Amino acid sequence: MKWTLSPRTRAAAWPGRRPGLLLSRGQFRSLCALALPLWLAACRDSQVVSYRIPKEHDTPAPAPAAPAGMAGLAVAATGTGGLEWTAPSAWQAKPPSTMRKGSYAVGGEGAAGADLAITAFPGDVGGDLANVNRWRGQLGLPPITEAELAAAFTPVTANGLAMKVVDLTGGAQRMLGAIVPQAGATWFFKLTGPEAIVAQAKSAYLEFLQTVRAAPVVARASATPPPAAGPAPDMANTPVIKADGPGLKWTAPALWQEKPATAMRKATYLVPGASGANSELAITAFPGDVGGELANVNRWRGQLQLPPLTAAELPATITRIRVNGLSVTLVDLTGGPSVRLLGAIVPANGATWFFKLTGPADLVATEKPAFLAFLQTLSAP
Incomplete structure (x- = not known):
């Protein structure tokens, strides 16, 4: 059996052959092998392929929405300027972390419970308004204005310390937070978790705040050598x-x-x-x-x-x-x-x-x- 192609096709496939010549079965198969990929590509649905190129930043990405504590700074948990407290026996202390002064699991089981984070930072950390709005942002709430700030606080006094407590709810999450200035630093006591668990723990949280107190000063003996040289917290x-x-x-x-x-x-x-x-x-x-x-x-x-x-x-x-x-x-x-x-x-x-x-x-x-x-x-x- 013989197959006939147009003169233009034969000229493109086999330059030099004279028009009008017939193709053998083997020649036709060779031509089909060349043309098949093109035919398949032409029949395939067109697709637009996009590639995501990372945006250049002059600064790294910011911390996550719920950042860890600020304990890496030189604010002592105890000693001069530090605070100490007594946690309820039902709260489970979490393993020590350089990122927090203290950390407790409150109520619930595992991830279903609430988390109490205790952190400290030199200075006022931007002021009360910035700190409250940072917490509001973590719950997906809009920021408030300076005029609205006073109504957001509940003042609490404990052992000579002046505290400002906020109670925030965003969706299914709730947060109780206390801001405690002390000796040139600001301490934060933040309880976050499912609304029902935080509501149940609120009384214990407020009682816990009443145990927060200035830590006694511990004097170092003059003969004690300085700590080994190395990169100090920064x-x-x-x-x-x-x-x-x-x-x-x-x-x-x-x-x-x-x-x-x-x-x-x-x-x-x-x-x-x-x-x-x-x-x-x-x-x-x-x-x-x-x-x-x-x-x-x-x-x-x-x-x-x-x-x-x-x-x-x-x-x-x-x-x-x-x-x-x-x-x-x-x-x-x-x-x-x-x-x-x-x-x-x-x-x-x-x-x-x-x-x-x-x-x-x-x-x-x-x-x-x-x-x-x-x-x-x-x-x-």
């Missing part, structure tokens, strides 16, 4: 809580290696040295003044095992500069012969940003010009 080990207003932008030197984004920091850079040693730049941000300049400088000094400064000594240890309309406070600290810290404190849009370069003293000294040049790129949108 804001970079604490979830970054979003502040109102836009963030900051910057341009890092090409040799600095940006590390993967985390919820703990706005950004992190590895600064390599010629000898194989590295230093690190940590960028963090928090609402409010985070306790003020003196508290923040002394926190950094404590990380290098340096004694704290007094308010009178602070001006001589800092340098103030202006960068693109921003006020920047510079700190240069050396702890012993081997560790150095360059820090910048930058208030912006109701928050405080911290840029901290730490590492071997010789490497940080080499990188100081690059660090100062980097700060000159800071800008607020």
